[in-house]
Amino acid sequence: MAMTDTRPDLSCDVAIIGAGTAGLAAERAARKAGARTLLIDDGFKGTLCATTGCMPSKLLIAAAQAAADIARAGVMGIEAGPARIDGRRVMARVRAERDRFVAATKESYTALPGETCIDARARFLERTRLELDDGRTVGARSVVIATGSIPVVPxxxxxxxxxxxxxxxxxxxxxxxxxxxxxxxxxxxxxxxxxxxxxxxxxxxxxxxxxxxxxxxxxxxxxxxxxxxxxxxxxxxxxxxxxxxxxxxxxxxxxxxxxxxxxxxxxGRRPALDDLNLSETGLDLNDKGVPRFDRSTMQCGDSCIFIAGDADADAPVLHEASLDGATAGTNAATWPDLSPIDRPPMFAIAFTDPPVATVGASPQDCAINAFRDYSRQGRAQVEARAGGMARLGADARGRLIGADLAVPGADHLGHLLVLAIMNGASAADLLNMPFYHPTLEEGLKPALREICRQASLAIRNDGNPPGA
Amino acid sequence: MAMTDTRPDLSCDVAIIGAGTAGLAAERAARKAGARTLLIDDGFKGTLCATTGCMPSKLLIAAAQAAADIARAGVMGIEAGPARIDGRRVMARVRAERDRFVAATKESYTALPGETCIDARARFLERTRLELDDGRTVGARSVVIATGSIPVVPxxxxxxxxxxxxxxxxxxxxxxxxxxxxxxxxxxxxxxxxxxxxxxxxxxxxxxxxxxxxxxxxxxxxxxxxxxxxxxxxxxxxxxxxxxxxxxxxxxxxxxxxxxxxxxxxxGRRPALDDLNLSETGLDLNDKGVPRFDRSTMQCGDSCIFIAGDADADAPVLHEASLDGATAGTNAATWPDLSPIDRPPMFAIAFTDPPVATVGASPQDCAINAFRDYSRQGRAQVEARAGGMARLGADARGRLIGADLAVPGADHLGHLLVLAIMNGASAADLLNMPFYHPTLEEGLKPALREICRQASLAIRNDGNPPGA
Incomplete structure (x- = not known):
């Protein structure tokens, strides 16, 4: 261990490797917790979310939805002839709007306090010491790995x-x-x-x-x-x-x-960990090559190394990466004192049409599963987009714990259900909220009532308006 | 009072006047509570909601949205030429779909137990005795007024x-x-x-x-x-x-x-109470001509008469009418024993574009009001429908108590906020739920953070993805 006796070129409390969504959140949280931070990224070009992830895909989907809406309008007495899709203009808008979001992430990077950002690649020499590809070394009390992921190509x-x-x-x-x-x-x-x-x-x-x-x-x-x-x-x-x-x-x-x-x-994507020289950390790796970590603290083993975002191969969605980062950054700053968090229920959305929302427990982990067929849901029929199915899952006492939705508005219904689940709400509790009529939300009521029936929960008002 | 000595032609525990949304809910609840019920309506043609209210208006709005979407598609590189709006087909679909919803409400009426429904107009002879326009009399232990409302024409x-x-x-x-x-x-x-x-x-x-x-x-x-x-x-x-x-x-x-x-x-609309001969009930009327009633029980004064739905001129929206009805029906059945309910927060939506949602406390009743401008909200920009403003209101401790939204998806955000308010959630509590990215929901986060700042609430993760 002679190396550690050499004074590193750069030193900090918390070194964060990778300036994506997780890394930026980790840096911010660590700094807020009083740590001197270094954020190490090689030619930062914006977060995955903004450059090639969430934002451009949703822009393409918005154009696709516009084309589909035109085709659907005829049912309502509105003809618009076949949509003329100008592929170059579609892609030009995707990129132009995308670039605005990318610029915003770049701004949040360049707005960081001076000398926080290091434009380099880092690899571990040991747990508290990194080597940069420009030859410099970094000493840190703790390190956050937030190197993201790369597409897997067979x-x-x-x-x-x-x-x-x-x-x-x-x-x-x-x-x-x-x-x-x-x-x-x-x-x-x-x-x-x-x-x-x-x-x-x-x-x-x-x-x-x-x-x-x-x-x-x-x-x-x-x-x-x-x-x-x-x-x-x-x-x-x-x-x-x-x-x-x-x-x-x-x-x-x-x-x-x-x-x-x-x-x-x-x-799929896999964690971008290959170049980190993880073997020098002595950390125990799981079957994905990811250091074993605690989801409540993001600590790897019992080390001073933390991991966050897609690099942990856990839940590759932005809000989890952001929460990972904030948690890792805070705990890296206070290490060895750690503050475990309660993770929210699993929540993922695919923006297909209808969207697919996945919340909390799967069907096999629910004592009660109840369904609603949205092909006969009123508001969806009104808008000529009826179709799909919702599953709501509860424990034996009727407490909501999971959902799978592939229905119009599943993205919105998913938010409502994840909040209800976090609150520990029973199906009867949720039925006591006002569901406005006519909405896609009220389509959940028959499934909630079915859960109440199976769990023997009393229902205050079991009426259904036409088309709920 | 010689009249009450005469045996009425029909007798029941609970007589419900009016078979709209509130009346149907009241009848169902009273029957469920063990009462013998009579539901009195003159030539039932379906609920207001289905015939001339919620459903046909939303059908017209769906067609209008389709036309607007076509006009907006050009921004995304999709041209469809001017929409050719066939007014006759638009109105034909409105009526055809509307009639399906009307048929459903009629079914729920005709499916009622035999001899529950009385096709007649009723007026009070006294609190427990009604006269029908066919000359028959009805004796009841208690009565629910659910006569709805009629448009006011200056x-x-x-x-x-x-x-x-x-x-x-x-x-x-x-x-x-x-x-x-x-x-x-x-x-x-x-x-x-x-x-x-x-x-x-x-x-x-x-x-x-x-x-x-x-x-x-x-x-x-x-x-x-x-x-x-x-x-x-x-x-x-x-x-x-x-x-x-x-x-x-x-x-x-x-x-x-x-x-x-x-x-x-x-x-506007006014309660349809003119023909009820309310003076014979001796009830105290408010300035709208509505018997004074208790919103938690729907009881009029201390009488055996209850009121529900638009007839009470309180909150002319369907879910309130339905809750009114269930509450009135239950209490009418158990009268003089009453079970007061907690009313949910005020919640109303207008399905304009953007929709307008009104939830809970107004700005002047909130110690803290925070705002989010949706003209710069990411998902709304992606879908070329950025615009509008959200207000979130909290008490001095940062507990959410109200909202006014005129933003894309306000109908969905309104449901999320009304649930949070019912849960007594603070702005910091709501920030701990997973907001998926990129969604309209996450646009609320800056306003929630502002409430936390003003109420000195700690925030776990204050990062914002691009376009949140």
Whole structure:
């Protein structure tokens, strides 16, 4: 351990590696807790969320929804002829608006106190000492790993040139692709497959599994599938092999073959930990190569190293990354004193149409599961978008603990349910809130009543207005 | 009192006058509590909500939104040419879908146990005895008044023929009007004025006051006004006088005159109590002519008479009518034993675009008011519908007690806030829930943080993703 005797070039209380959503939150929290911080990032270009994640995908989805709305208007007596989709303008808006969000994240980076930001790559020399790729060393009382994640591209799809896309490259296209294969039916793959299809792209979606958007509940999945298949050709349980063509990619699978202009690989992301030299930390790694950590403190083992955001391969959604970061930053600053937090229930949304919201406990972990079919929900019918299914799950006493929603407005209903679950509300408690009429929210009431019935909870007012 | 010695033709425990939303809920609750019930209604044609209220207005609004969405799509690179609005098809869908909801309310009426429903008008002979217009008498241990409300038409607008419309008649139009004046800028007037305008009708909105949609908060009103004025010509502080034309109505006001094909009078509704012969009950009436009643039990004075729904002129929204009815019905059945309820916070939504949600305490009743400008809210920008303002109100300790929202998704945010308020949540408590990114919901976070700041509440994680 002679090395630690050398004075490092830079020293701080908390060194944060990575300036994404988690790293920025960690730096802010550590500084707020009184720590001298260093935020180390190599050529910061904005957070994943802003550059290639949440924001550009939602911009593409907004355009796709506009196209779908035009097609749907005829039902209401409003004809607008076929939508003329100008792919270049669609992509130009996606990038222009995206760049405004990126600029905002860059501002929050450059607005940090002077000399906080270090433009470099860092690797561990030991738990409290980092080496930068410019040769300098950093000494820290504690370290937060917030290096994010990178797309996983299966071997067969590598080195096939620019027609194989990932979320890192698809938003850089100048125009919409002509004929797109999407590999991977998780939230990202499903969102982009449907959006591209609604923008006039012929889209086929492949997945070796049989699930769309990772929906946990069979009944909800069964209701979502046909709605989704209205836009996208589905090949589930299918692992196609690619081969390059002069102007595209040929996919071949058991029983089929098709040529595509582009392939989007959306088979997941993995933590970007390879270059950190983690072996020098002596930390115990889990099966994903991630240091074992405590979700309530973000501490790795019993060390002075903390981890946050996509780098921990836990819940790759922004609000979790942000909470991870704040928790890691605070605890890194006060280490060895730690303040564990209660994590909120699991909450994820895929912005398909209908959206898919996943909240708290899965069906198999709920004593009671009750359902509402939104193909007969009043407000959804009014807006000509009836369809989908909601599952609400409760414990044996009728306390709400989970939900799977694939219904219009699931993004909004998900927020309501996660708050109810955090409050420990029973189905009867939630029925006592005013559900306005006519709304998508009130569509949950029949399922809440069913939970009350099964849990023998009294209901104050069991009336249903027309179309609730 | 010789009359009571005569045996009535019909007798029951609880007689409910009026089979609307409140009456149906009252009958159901009274029966569930063990009472023999009679539900008296003259030619039941479906609830107000289904026939001329919530449902047809939302159907018209859905068509209007579709037309507006088409116009907005160009921003996203999607051109659809001008929307061709087929007024006859628009109105035909409104009525066809409306009739399905009406059929559902009729079913819930006809599905009632045999001999519960009496097709007649009732008036009081005394507190426990009613006379029907077919000459029969009804004796009851207690009575629920649920006679609903009727549109108020100012004298000058009466007897001007079918070109003067109310919400009772506008949905019967075969085609959209050509040029519409709307009198009254409350929720109904504003909803229909904007919807008609978006469907290509030239619309002018008049109100003697200066408020749109009854918005309580000046800052929210100031943000909503210009958005609304983009669709509708506004004449606030203006009381026009009508005169008939061969093919329309001329409105004349201080400084102006204009000819309209139709006028929609939306100046409010009043309780339908005139024919009840209330004087025979000896009940004390308030300034609206409504028997004084207790909102927690719906009991009128200390009598065996209860009141529910629009007839009580309290909160003319469906969920309140339904809760009124259930409360009145239960207590009428158990009278003189009463079970008071806690009423939920005030909650009303107008489905304008953006929607207007009014929750709990008004700005002047809040120690702390904090605001969020949605013209810079990320998800709203993504969807090209940024605009509007949210007010969140708290007590001095930062506990949420009210809100005024005129922002995209205000209908959904309103549900979240009313639940938080019912839970007694502080702004810091609500910030601990997971707000998904990017959503309209997370736009509330800056206002919640401002409340925390003013109330000196600690915030766990004060980061903001780009575009929150």
């Amino acid at each position: 071997k067969a799809f590598r080195d096939l040139g620019p027609r194989v896309l990932t979320s890192d490259t698809i938003f850089a296209l100048d125009d919409l692709p002509d004929h797109l294969a999407v590999i991977g039916s998780g939230p990202l793959g499903a969102e982009l497959a449907q959006a591209m299809a609604r923008l006039g792209v012929r889209v086929a979606l492949f997945d070796k599994g049989d699930r769309l958007v990772g929906i946990r509940c069979d009944k909800v999945h069964d209701a979502f599938g046909p709605l989704f298949a209205g836009d996208v050709t589905l090949h589930l349980g299918c692992s196609p092999e690619p081969s390059p063509l002069p102007d595209g990619i040929r996919l071949t699978w058991d029983g089929g073959q098709e040529d595509f202009s582009h392939v989007l690989v959306a088979t | 004298k000058a607008f009466r007897d001007l023929g079918p070109r003067v419309l109310t919400s009772d008649t506008i949905f019967a139009l075969d085609d959209l009007p050509d040029h519409l004046a709307v009198i009254g800028s409350g929720p109904l007037g504003a909803e229909l004025a904007q919807a008609m305008a978006r469907l290509g009708v030239r619309v002018a909105l008049f109100d003697k006051g200066d408020r749109l949609v009854g918005i309580r908060c000046d800052k929210v009103h100031d943000a909503f006004g210009p958005l609304f004025a983009g669709d509708v010509t506004l004449h606030l502080g203006c009381s026009p006088e009508p005169s008939p034309l061969p093919d329309g109505i001329r409105l004349t006001w201080d400084g102006g005159q204009e000819d309209f094909s139709h006028v929609l009078v939306a100046t």
